Amino acid sequence: TLLPLVSPLSDEGKGLMSIKSAFSNVVNELHDWDDVHNGDHCSWRGVSCDKSFSVVSLNLSNLNLGGSISPSVGDLKNLQAIDLKGNQLTGQIPDEIGNCGDLRTLDLSENLLYGDIPFSISKLKQLEDLILKNNQLTGPIPSTLSQLPNLKTLDLARNQLTGDIPRLIYWNEVLQYLGLRGNFLTGTLSPDMCQLTGLWYFDVRANNLTGTIPDNIGNCTSFEILDISYNQITGEIPYNIGFLQVATLSLQGNRLTGKIPEVIGLMQALAVLDLSENELVGPIPPILGNLSYTGKLYLHSNKLTGSIPPELGNMSNLSYLQLNDNQLVGRIPAELGRLGELFELNLANNYLEGPIPQNISSCTALNQLNVYGNRLNGSIPSGFQNLESLTALNLSSNNFRGRIPVELGRIVNLDKLDLSSNDFSGPIPASVGDLEHLLKLNLSRNCLDGPVPAEFGNLRSVQHIDMSFNKLSGKIPVELGQLQNLNTLILRNNNLRGEIPVQLTNCLSLLTLDISHNNFSGELPPTKLFSRFPPESFSGNPLLCGNWLGSLCETYPHGPK
């Protein structure tokens, strides 16, 4: 008689083996899924069973599994949770997944799955969490997802889904989280969205939605986060928005027109208000100063006019204030100096005038200050040395004058310093050499005189130095040869003289050198490094010799004469 060769494995064990056979990279991660040596499938990695040895959950997240999801998953009828996130799974989501009628959680996020979202998912009446974000899924969002009465989380972010957001999805009082960012969804926002009475997270950022913000938007009173940024939404921000209870209101990157509604100043629950990159006009409502709990206020890249309301100084929790790229006029209000939490202040590219108020020096948390491209004047406030956290200071393209204060060297965390295109005069203080973290230094297009400080040799990290179009005199200090990270040195249009120090050839990272239009003399260091620079780097120095055509002491003839 024949001995039975059938393995004692149950049907569910066989289903799991078949799931394994569709995966790759199983040798390392699923070696205990082995029907020959271990028939107890409930003990296999990532498998959990109920009392009757039926598989209830499958957790194989972040195991670098490749291959695809086998249709055999549909044989595991008692599955309540599938978590395959963070693998390299490809192929389509099998229709058979609709047979797992007890499924509560389905997380297939962060894989390479493609194809449509199967309609069969709408058979999963127990489903609470459907998380398919970060895949390559295409096609529409099935409107039948509205037939899932228990769905709490629907996260389809960062796929390639197309078509409209099905209106029926909005008629779900249980749904708490709707994540659709980063797809190719079209159509408009429906007034029905406020039927989501249990929803706190609404995110359709970065799609192709058009139309206006629904007039009844304020009815979405359960929303904590409303992110409709980076679409093509047009029209005005409705007054009704003031009834929202949101902590985050992200409307940036659309084509919104009209004024900023005053009513937004009453939305004190706002932690983040982002209206940037739209076509908003009119003034910044002073009532926004009421938002004393707001940490981030972004109004940049609009067409806002009028002056900066001093009331913004009342926003005591503000850490980011970006008003750049508008048409703002008037002075920088001294009241901004009361913003003790302020981390980033960007007022660039407006029509602001007058000096930077001394009080700004009280913003000791300030990390980035950018006033580029205004009509500001006066000198750098001496109190700036208190801004010890500052890493980026950009005062470029204004009408600032006076000397560069010695105290600037005390802002030791600076990595970018741009004072270019102003009327600064006098010598460059040696203390600038104390800025040992400096990566980029731009002092070009001022009226600076005196020598290049030898202390610049201490700028260990510096990559980019531009001091062109000044009245600098003296020699290039030999200490610049210590700058191992320097890739750009621009000294053109000054009154520098003497020989090019041979030590400069130690700057092995140097890719761009421009010392043209000075009074340099002698021969160029005859090294490989210098031969890579074009003749234009040296032109306008009549007493300088090199191997370019017409040079004083041309050593290599360029063709027949």
Place this chain on the structure above:
Amino acid sequence: LVLMMSRRRLSGPGSSPPTCRIKCGRCTPCKAVHVPIQPGVSVPLEYYPEAWRCKCHNKLFMP
């Protein structure tokens, strides 16, 4: 009528941070804080959306 009364919008526009006094169970002090919500794999330099939560020591509670 009760349903209508419970709608905050009848009291006019505007909002305020949650009052957290009794939201942390027995834990004190209970304070309202901003919490970043990670919306999946995020692009660097993008800020996360923020929501309000009630915080007591290291524990967060729903407002």
